[in-house]
Amino acid sequence: VSQQKSESYIQLNQYRLMEEIGQGSYGIVKLAYNEQDKNLYAMKVLDKIKLLKNFACFRQPPTRHNKPIPSTLKNPLQLVQREIAILKKLSHPNVVKLVEVLDDPNDNYLYMVFEFVERGAVLDIPTENPLTEDTAWSYFRDTLRGLEYLHYQKIVHRDIKPSNLLLSDSGHVKIADFGVSCEFEGIDAFLSGTAGTPAFMAPEALTEGANHFYSGRAQDIWSLGITLYAFVIGSVPFVENYVIALHKKIKNDAVVFPDKPDISDLLKNLILGMLKKDPGHRLMLHEVKNHDWTTR
């Protein structure tokens, strides 16, 4: 990867890196201009050294209970390679497209080139200006199509939330950030441990206890329900500064709708169906898809 600093920007092969357009625990995302095809792209820049450091603290100590981490996951860059392998398989209008990966062994950074989804995250929460029910309906249906495709491809996303839903100029939503997603075999992912964003985590993911597993599909439906609530209310239903207090609320508190903004009973019914504390009673994806609010 030829990297020369000329003037004030970095050039990586045919890409000219421009301003930062996103950032998170994973690293940063920069706008990149491809001088060959004259298109803009979103370049996710991963710091390999930081990955190595962060991963060390997530590693569970090997004990009698939990099986040792499979050798493939010894090296955190394998996690990224797993994310890349998942992304390369995916092709759907409501899933962000990975174009290519620039991984020079001599470079401390790994670059993932994605299609540029022009308007960025669909909604920044908390906000005083949530989406109208009509707009939420359109974005929700796109997200549902993308999630249905992922589950069909035997992938659970595990971090569905507004900041991971990107809006294109044509008004369509694309699911992004497969950093904690995982591929499963059979009918569902049997997850243990927590990943993703606390305010969007399902109650069953927060119950301690070694070797208890929970459904990846049901977790994605829960976080989609929290996301739909945030679309029309402007904030998430369970808010706490301390994560333990937040977990308690997620596990015990009922979902409350404020008087304003006023949302339809049909939408409330759908949200409550997706936020059943018991994953066994929670709506499944096909029931969400066929709900009267979704099909209205």
Ligand SMILES: COc1ccc(C(=O)/C=C\Nc2cc(OC)c(C(=O)O)cc2Cl)cc1
């Ligand atoms: C204001 O205009 C804007 C237009 C586009 C953006 C933007 O793209 C931001 C993040 N992008 C991404 C992040 C990802 O993970 C964290 C992944 C992934 O790993 O799947 C892929 C993409 Cl694209 C921001 C502002």
